[in-house]
Amino acid sequence: MDPKIPTSIVRLFQTNCVPSPMDTQRISRLLAEQKLELELIKKELDRARAEVLRLEAKHLGTMEVVQKLEALRSPVRRMPIEIMTKVFEQCVQDEESQEPDPLRAPLLLCQVCGAWRDLMFSLPCLWRRLKVGFPSATPNWENVMQSRIMSMHVWISRAKALPISLILQHPSSSPITPGALMSLDKEILTLGCRIEELSLRFSPLALSSLLTFTQSSLPHLRRLELHNSNPLPSSSDNPPPLFLHDAPNLRSLSIAWGSLDTAQFCVPWSKLTQLSLQYDASPYWNPVHNDYLNVLRECPNLKCCSIGIGMTILDADTEAIVPVTLPNLESMKVRLFCQTLYTRQFFDALHAPKLHTFEFQNVSLSMGSFASQTEPLPFISRSAETLENLSFDTINIPDIDMLSCLSQLHHLKHLRFLPGPLQLNHNLVDSLILSGAPQGTSICPRLQSLSLKCSKRVSTDGVTELVRSRCSASPKLGGFCLQIAAFDYGQDSRDKTIIELRERLNQYVEGGLQLHLMKAKPTG
Numbered sequence: 460m461d462p463k464i465p466t467s468i469v470r471l472f473q474t475n476c477v478p479s480p481m482d483t484q485r486i487s488r489l490l491a492e493q494k495l496e497l498e499l500i501k502k503e504l505d506r507a508r509a510e511v512l513r514l515e516a517k518h519l520g521t522m523e524v525v526q527k528l529e530a531l532r533s534p535v536r537r538m539p540i541e542i543m544t545k546v547f548e549q550c551v552q553d554e555e556s557q558e559p560d561p562l563r564a565p566l567l568l569c570q571v572c573g574a575w576r577d578l579m580f581s582l583p584c585l586w587r588r589l590k591v592g593f594p595s596a597t598p599n600w601e602n603v604m605q606s607r608i609m610s611m612h613v614w615i616s617r618a619k620a621l622p623i624s625l626i627l628q629h630p631s632s633s634p635i636t637p638g639a640l641m642s643l644d645k646e647i648l649t650l651g652c653r654i655e656e657l658s659l660r661f662s663p664l665a666l667s668s669l670l671t672f673t674q675s676s677l678p679h680l681r682r683l684e685l686h687n688s689n690p691l692p693s694s695s696d697n698p699p700p701l702f703l704h705d706a707p708n709l710r711s712l713s714i715a716w717g718s719l720d721t722a723q724f725c726v727p728w729s730k731l732t733q734l735s736l737q738y739d740a741s742p743y744w745n746p747v748h749n750d751y752l753n754v755l756r757e758c759p760n761l762k763c764c765s766i767g768i769g770m771t772i773l774d775a776d777t778e779a780i781v782p783v784t785l786p787n788l789e790s791m792k793v794r795l796f797c798q799t800l801y802t803r804q805f806f807d808a809l810h811a812p813k814l815h816t817f818e819f820q821n822v823s824l825s826m827g828s829f830a831s832q833t834e835p836l837p838f839i840s841r842s843a844e845t846l847e848n849l850s851f852d853t854i855n856i857p858d859i860d861m862l863s864c865l866s867q868l869h870h871l872k873h874l875r876f877l878p879g880p881l882q883l884n885h886n887l888v889d890s891l892i893l894s895g896a897p898q899g900t901s902i903c904p905r906l907q908s909l910s911l912k913c914s915k916r917v918s919t920d921g922v923t924e925l926v927r928s929r930c931s932a933s934p935k936l937g938g939f940c941l942q943i944a945a946f947d948y949g950q951d952s953r954d955k956t957i958i959e960l961r962e963r964l965n966q967y968v969e970g971g972l973q974l975h976l977m978k979a980k981p982t983g
Contacts, residue, residue, distance in 0.1 A: 587624060748769060755785060
C-alpha cells in the first residue's frame with residue numbers, strides 16, 4: 460500500500476467499517492491527489508509511447524537505407540545490362556512455350572523488382588513468342604475470344620516490330636462459335652506480316668475458318684504447323700487445301716489432319732528443309748494420305764522429314780513409281796499406322812545418301828505389332844555409309860534380316876531396338892557381342908549407346924558378356940538400356956533378373972557406363 464495513505468484509511472480498506480467524518484475528508488483529499496497523479500502518469504505514458512513510435516519509425520527508415528545500401532553492393536547490381544539481358548533471354552528460352560502465366564518467365568521475372576520489370580519491358584526479344592490456349596468449353600465464346608485477343612495485343616506490343624512466334628490451340632471439346640472464330644482469324648491476318656512461326660491446333664472446322672492469312676503476304680514465315688486437335692475426326696472432316704500465295708522464307712511445314720491430299724496444295728516445297736506429314740496424327744485416326752513420293756520429289760533441300768504412313772487415297776501404280784533421291788536428308792522419322800503395300804513401295808523408291816538418323820515406329824492400335832516389318836531395311840542398307848543413329852519401336856524384324864542389315868552399318872553409334880511381343884525372343888544380345896576378330900568383321904563395332912527390349916528369358920550371361928565386350932572396345936559403350944518384357948504366362952522373375960544384372964554390371968557403371976535396367980510396359 461502507498462505510504463502516503465494514513466493508517467486509519469488503510470484499516471478501512473481491510474475492514475467493512477463505516478468511515479468517520481474526519482476519514483471522509485481525508486479520503487476526498489487523497490482521491491483528488493491520486494487522480495492528479497493519474498493524469499501526470501498518463502501524460503508521461505503518452506510522451507513515452509510517442510518516443511517509441513518515433514524510434515520505431517526511425518528504425519524502419521534506417522533499415523530501409525541499410526537494405527538499399529546492401530543491395531547496391533550486390534553483384535547483381537554491378538552486373539552490366541548486357542549480361543542481365545543475356546540471363547533473361549536464357550530464362551525465356553528455357554521455357555518450352557511462353558504463356559501469359561505470372562508463375563513463369565517472363566512475367567515471373569517482372570515481379571522481382573521495379574528495375575527488373577523496366578528492363579524486361581524494354582527488351583522486345585523477350586516477348587517474341589506466345590502460346591494461347593482456349594478453354595474446352597465456355598458459355599460465351601465472344602467474351603473469351605475478346606479477352607484472349609486483348610492479352611495477345613498487350614504481349615505482342617512489347618515485341619515492338621520484331622517477328623513473332625505464335626501457338627494457338629483448342630482441344631475441340633466444344634465448337635467455337637463462328638463470330639469468335641472470325642475475330643481470331645482477323646487477328647491472325649493482321650499479324651501475318653510479322654509472323655515467323657505459327658502453330659494452329661484446332662478442329663478441322665475451326666482450321667477452315669482460320670486460314671485467311673494464307674492469302675496475304677507472309678514475308679517472315681519460316682515455320683507453319685496445322686494440326687487437327689479432334690481425337691476422332693471423320694474422313695470428310697478436313698480443312699480446305701493449303702494455298703500459300705506468298706511465303707518466300709518458309710522452311711518448315713507440319714500438317715496432320717484426317718485425310719491429307721497434298722496434290723492440291725500450293726506450297727513452296729523446294730524451299731523446305733523440314734517436313735512433317737501426318738507424323739503427329741493420333742493412333743485413333745487411321746490417317747489417309749496420297750503418295751508422299753510425289754511431294755518429296757519436289758523437296759530437294761529437305762534435311763529432316765517425319766511422316767506417318769496410313770491408308771493411301773489411291774493405290775500407287777508400281778510400274779509408275781519413280782525413284783526419289785533426297786540429297787540433303789539427314790534425319791528420317793516414320794510412324795506406321797497400318798500395314799499396307801505402300802510402305803514397301805515407299806522405301807524401295809527412296810534414296811538418302813547423307814542419312815544420319817532413321818526412326819521407325821509402329822503406332823497401330825492392333826495387338827502388339829505386325830508379324831514382320833522389313834520394308835525399310837533396303838533403304839537403311841543404301842544409307843549404310845552415313846547412318847549413325849537407328850531406332851525401331853514396336854517393330855518386328857526376323858533375326859536373320861535384322862543382323863544382315865546391322866552387319867552393313869559400320870558407322871552406327873546409337874542403336875535402339877524395341878520389338879513388339881512377337882519378336883521379344885530375338886538373338887540380338889548374343890549377336891552384338893564383340894569377339895576378338897578384326898573390327899571390320901564385327902557387327903556395329905562403333906556403338907556408343909545401345910537400347911534393347913527382350914523377354915524375361917534373356918540370358919544374364921549373354922547380357923553381361925555383351926556389356927563387357929563393348930565396354931572393353933574402342934570406342935567403348937557409354938550407355939546401355941535393357942527393357943525386360945513379360946508377355947508370356949508364368950512366374951514373373953524380372954525383378955530378380957534386374958537385381959542380378961545390376962550386381963554383375965556394377966563395375967562398368969563405376970567405369971562411366973550409363974546403365975538403365977527396367978521392366979517393360981505392357982503393349983497392346
